[in-house]
Amino acid sequence: MAISAALVHRYEVEVVGLLVSPVHRYDGRPGGVVPAQDGDRVERVEVRAGHGIVGDRYAGRAAHRDAAVTVLAAESVEALAAELGSGPLDPLLTRRNVVLRGAEVEALRGEEFALDCGEGGVVLRGGRPANPCAWLDTVLAPGAHRGMRGRGGVRCAPLSDGVLRLGSAVLTSAVPLDPARAGEAHRVLPRPRG
Numbered sequence: 531m532a533i534s535a536a537l538v539h540r541y542e543v544e545v546v547g548l549l550v551s552p553v554h555r556y557d558g559r560p561g562g563v564v565p566a567q568d569g570d571r572v573e574r575v576e577v578r579a580g581h582g583i584v585g586d587r588y589a590g591r592a593a594h595r596d597a598a599v600t601v602l603a604a605e606s607v608e609a610l611a612a613e614l615g616s617g618p619l620d621p622l623l624t625r626r627n628v629v630l631r632g633a634e635v636e637a638l639r640g641e642e643f644a645l646d647c648g649e650g651g652v653v654l655r656g657g658r659p660a661n662p663c664a665w666l667d668t669v670l671a672p673g674a675h676r677g678m679r680g681r682g683g684v685r686c687a688p689l690s691d692g693v694l695r696l697g698s699a700v701l702t703s704a705v706p707l708d709p710a711r712a713g714e715a716h717r718v719l720p721r722p723r724g
Contacts, residue, residue, distance in 0.1 A: 534653070537644055537702035542708065545647060545699050547602050547622045547629030548572050550585045557624060560668045564623070569621055574695045577652045577688045580636055597685030600660045602626035605634040606681035607670070609713030616671040623669045626660060626683045628694060632708040636716035639682050643703040645694060651702070653694035656684045680715030 550572050555565045575583045582589035582598030589598060607621040621629045639659065664679035675681035698714070701707075 531534075533593060534642060534704070536704045539703045539706050540575050541701045541703075543631060543645075543681045543699050543701045545696050546631050548575050548694060548696060549555075549562040549622050549624065549627050549629075551573055551587055552584055552585060554589055559716070561667045564644055567622075570674060574693055575627065577620050577690075577692050577694060579597060579688050579690050582688055586627065589628045592659055592710050596655075596657050597660075597688040599617075599628065599654060599686045599688050600626040600683050601628045601630060601635050601638070601654070601656075601681045602630050602660070602683035603681070603712040604631045605713035606608055606635075606678065606683075606715075609681070610677045611672070613677060618675070619670045622668065624662070624678070624682065629700075630701070632712065633701050634709060635684055635712045636681055636714070637705060637711075638686075638703065638705050639716075640688065641703060641705050642689070643701060644690075645699050645701055647693065647695040647697065647712065649693045651690070651700075652688070652694055653690040654686040656686050658685050659683070660685045671672060680717050681713065 589595040604621045611619045633644045638656035642655045644653045660683035662682040666674035
C-alpha cells in the first residue's frame, strides 16, 4: 500500500521502545510482583497489513484486526511520573507495542498515519484508545492506572506491511499534531443525545 498523499503533515520523531509479546503478561488481577518480560523488548518489528506485528499475541486474531498495534507517546508516561512524583517510569511496562517520542499520539484516534524508520512507511489507522489497566498501579506506581486515562495510547489497524526500528523516524499524518501536547490526556466527550 502506498502512503496516501493526504498525509501532508510531517514530524521528526523517535521510536524509543518496541515490544512484541507472544503471551499476555498482565493476566488476571494485579499482584505484587512485576511479571517477567524477558525477550519482549526488541529493536525491530515486522508489521503485516490486516495481521499485526509478527510474533505478537494479537497478530492475526479477528477480534483485534483493527487494534493489533498499540502506539504510545513516551511523554505521557513522563508527565505521569512528574504528577505522581515517582521518579522515572519505564514506558514499555505499559505493554504498548510502539513507544514514540515527539508525537501527539492521542490526536491520531480515528486518523490514518505512517511511520517511516528508513525502510519505507508503515501505514496505520488509529482507532480506539488503548485504555490503561489496573496492573499499572503495580508495575509503574500507585495512581498510574487512573493517571494514564486519556493518554494510554491508541490501538491501530495495520494497513501496510513494513518494518519499524528503534531510533529516528518520520511520522506523517493527515491532521496537524502538536508535539508539545504529547503528554497531555485527551478526554473523549460523550455524544450529545437527541
